[in-house]
Amino acid sequence: MSVATSGGAPRARLRTSARNQLYGMVTAIVHGPINAEVGLLVNDRIVIDALVTNTSVEALGLHPGGTAVALIKSSFITLLDDVPGLRLSARNLIGGTIVAIIEGPVESEVVVDIGEETELAAVVTTQSLKDMGLAIGRTTLAAFKASHVILATEA
Template sequence: MSDFEQPVNVNLPPWVDAELRLLGGLNERLFKLLAAIQKTGSINQAAKEIGMTYKGGWEMIERANNLAPKVLVSTAVGGSQGGGTRLTPAGLSFLELFTRIQQEHRQFLEQLNQRLTSSQDVVFLLKRLIMKASARNQLFGKVVSVFAGTVNVTLEIVLKGGETLVATITKESAEALGIQKGLAVVGLIKAPQIMLVTDFGGYRLSARNQLAGTITRIQLGAVNAEVIIALKGGDSIAATVTNESIESLALAVGNPATAVFKAGAVVIGVAAE
């Protein structure tokens, strides 16, 4: 097991899901309608049962009948429930065939999901991809040290490239998140909270986080610009600076720069159980 792996949660939702759809736009909804017609004997009642309008149910059946080499649904107009409606032998055969194919389709999806969840790295990546947060920067790593003070707890997190990210959170937050050495976490940092330094001029800064890298992209806006810095280990970090700062610091793609931010600017997240 690698440093960044966590135990797989067997209760994870399916990562791969897909509707079975045949050529000509024949999808699961048609076969749900056919099954409901077989059950109720009425297009009107069948459409209501699967959440369709009466008109929509009729149009779907008419299209299916036109596409099929044999009529699938036989209708007799009349009566408050739309007359007598039944599946023809061809319709019953078609529904039974689709049901069998659908079962095989579900088994295939289950096998795919089992293969995905058997990989620790894939599961952790998928968890990262579905996470939503407003913070522009999301850096994943492993807690390597925990320093508890009277009020706050300081964490040192090693990123995948070996860089160290320092975060300070309250003791209550650390306890609620179950922070401990070896835990895989994500550090969230908003882009405006990051300062860029190109020349320290012999000075040392009090900010605990100083991540050096190379500028890979600059996106200019009306007032501010977003600067992307690639770290040596492969992570990237975005900073929001003014357009004037771009000129005064002579920021350009390919130039070195250091992202500087305080430990208190890092919000810590952990994977839900």
């Protein structure tokens, strides 16, 4: 997987067990009593929504125009067919093209290109891989909950 970019500038990756690291610019923060919803622009057309505590927003120094990285475990991403009228409770629904598959006996890793040299990796059961007909070159939707996104900032 290539180095993630933000605004065209290459960035070093954090060392973490989270397979997906998406660098971006904070677009908005909406505070609730305990949590805040944070929008993170990760390329020209995709904003990732993250749900974090207000304490975390303050501790990370998050603010509109600032930068952060979204960390998403590959097991938190669900792949779906693009069905007209599809409604989900997951806030993040991103379309892309499958560019790589590592098939295992029980689970398989599927890498989805979501544009501008940005990829998402998802782990699905191998049975689901076969049942859905997932293959390199096929389009799919990647879905994940805002509460499954961890935000980090550089010190």
